Amino acid sequence: MSQSLLDTLTKFDKPSDYPAMEMIESLIRILASSVASAQVSRNTHTLCTAISRALDVCNQTSALITKSLTEDVWDSFLAYSKQIDPLEDYLLKLAVEVLDADYLEKSTSAVLNLDTWINDNWEAKRKTVDEAYHALYTDEKFTGAMKKEDVERDHKALRIHDDDTFLDELIRLFGSKVQDSSRLFGSRVWNTVKTFRDELKKSRDSLLTQANARDEEAVTYLTNIALVANGVAEVATKSTDPKSPQALNLRSNKVWKPTETLLKLVVKTDAESKAELKKEWDKWIQLLKDLTPEGIDVKRLKELLSYMRPSYFLQALELIKACRELVKKQAEDSSIALDDVKQAVEDVVTALTKIKSAKTNDDEAHSTLKTAATELQAILSDKSVELEGGKSLDKAVGDGKTTDMERFNRWEARIKANPSSEAKEIELTVNVSGITGVPSQVVKVGEKATLDIVLWKLSSLTELSSKKATMQKWRFKGGSDNSEMSLSQKVEGLTTVELVIA
Incomplete structure (x- = not known):
């Protein structure tokens, strides 16, 4: 078994000579490279299996194209022409899912936008991967489609594994966060937090080793509790002002005491306890909402990236990453006006919406992106927000344009792209x-x-x-x-x- 994981997930029968397959092969390489180099820590087994299936479909599609060129009938043509568009669509969705997969575990957004945060950042992302997995195996347009019941049986085992692994990682991360910052908590609160940390693991062990049928509702509740606790701990321990009202509130027993009740109820199976669990969960979420300001919904930004044509993709990504840093900075620094940040994000949304329907390599679209970068850079400088690597946003977007155009030109010249990053x-x-x-x-x-x-x-x-x-x-x-x-x-x-x- 000497073949590497990257080789396994990118084992094309032969490099395609057909431009129609360029994007599909490129996206498979990007996804495989992201998984193989550990840029993804969630949905790992489901994602690997989906990529493996996409590779099979890609190879089958290329074979159908070749066959269609020598046939007098249209059978192979009709088969492959139905496969390319949906396969591209599913792979693009997965590529966007991979892009910010790890942001969730370290996000400060857990205490902002609590009504939508869990859905947008965990359940919706998981759903995207699951839908792609199911479609790739069951859609009759794809050669070798399987029976739905067989796919569901196999997928259930993958999903349980991935969810349990994610929960384990959340529990580990929470323990690490609070242990490293224990000095910030008062002694009584620290005792409460330690108890929560220990009981969280006990609850996990209890739910995942049940002799009877697995209680998926309880596992989901426990994961949601661990998710929000990680976000609260992130803000409470890493605020630029540890004595700000927000940080002090999130390091108080009024936040952590209710978790004792939540963990006692989550392992109980009777209907009365489940009803009480929902009631206590809603109360805890409302408490956190009352203690923190209304957040900024960046869901639209994430959606827009998937609509970007190749010649604008990296430029748009740099703008979105800068918005994310600005939102994170505001969550940590209450002196930054929330309305200013909201307006900055909205301006970027407007710019990206404008260019999503632009033709490939349109000068006006590039100009729109450059203007958006310059305006956002002024706000970043004013709020002392530094981007990764210390680059200015103008420089990052300029570099993004250079790379976007280089890739676009390579596509046009029908040069095969190599994986973005191959780990040793x-x-x-x-x-x-x-x-x-x-x-x-x-x-x-x-x-x-x-x-x-x-x-x-x-x-x-x-x-x-x-x-x-x-x-x-x-x-x-x-x-x-x-x-x-x-x-x-x-x-x-x-x-x-x-x-x-x-």
């Missing part, structure tokens, strides 16, 4: 225990990849397919003490691990 790869030896007849496996992955990616690669082995239903109980062990290892651990520095099959 390492070989990891995996000794499999708990099942007979499975030899040690050598897995080749990027050095920044996680054990969760390794697990997905191993789960595709024929020898382990019969055990896939128990995958939630599979565990990695390693290190000098052969202790259990987190699926979020990077493989960098590892040479050998043990996979224990339950």
Whole structure:
């Protein structure tokens, strides 16, 4: 098993000579590269499987194009012409989903826009991945479509794994955030926060090891609690003014005490407790809304990126990233007027809306983007907001235009694009225990990849397919003490691990 994950997910039967397939192949490379280099920490197994299926459809489409050129009938032409547009659409949605996937775990928006935040940042994103997965496997336009019930059975196992892994990561992140900033909490509040941290893990263990049917509603509630708690902790511990009213409120027992009740109720299965859980959850959310100002809805910005043509994509992305930094800065610094930030975001939305229908490589559209960057840069400078790498927004958008045009010209010249970033790869030896007849496996992955990616690669082995239903109980062990290892651990520095099959 020496083939790397990136190779597996980009194994085209042969590079296509057809311009109609350029965008599809490019997007598959980008998605595969993002997953292989650990730029994605959510929906990993579902996403990997969806990309793998998209690769199969891509290869089938290319074969149909070739076949259509030698046929006297129109069968192959009709088949491939139906596949290209929906495949591009699903891959673009996934590419936008991948772009800001990791922002969620560290977001300060958890205490802003609480009515929509969870839906927009977790459930809606998960839904996008799930819909693409289902469509790629069941849509009859795609060659080799499967029965819906078979796809749903396989997807359920993937979804449970990804959701549980995400919950584990949220719990780990929360513990790390509050432990590193424990000095900011008063002793009584710190005791409450520590109790919440410990009970959060106990609740997770209780829900995910139930002997009876899995309670998805309870798992969703617990994930939502962990999500919001991470956002509250982010703002409470990383505010530029630790003594601001907002930061002090979010480090008080009036915020953290109610979590004790939430965690007691979330593990109960009777109808009365579930009704009480909803009531207490709504009260906690309302409390947080009352303690924090109304936030800024940036959902429209995210949607607009998916409409950008190749010659504007990176320029638009730089504007959106700058808006995100401005919103984050305002959440941390109450001296920045919320109305000013809202207006700045709205101005960028207006500019991007204007160019989404522009023709490819339109001078007026490029001018609109440049003007929007200059105006937003003035606000960033006034509010002392620094962008990644210390670049000015004007420079970032200018560089984005250069790259956009370079890529556009390469497309026009029919030059194949390479993956955006290939991580250095390492070989990891995996000794499999708990099942007979499975030899040690050598897995080749990027050095920044996680054990969760390794697990997905191993789960595709024929020898382990019969055990896939128990995958939630599979565990990695390693290190000098052969202790259990987190699926979020990077493989960098590892040479050998043990996979224990339950």
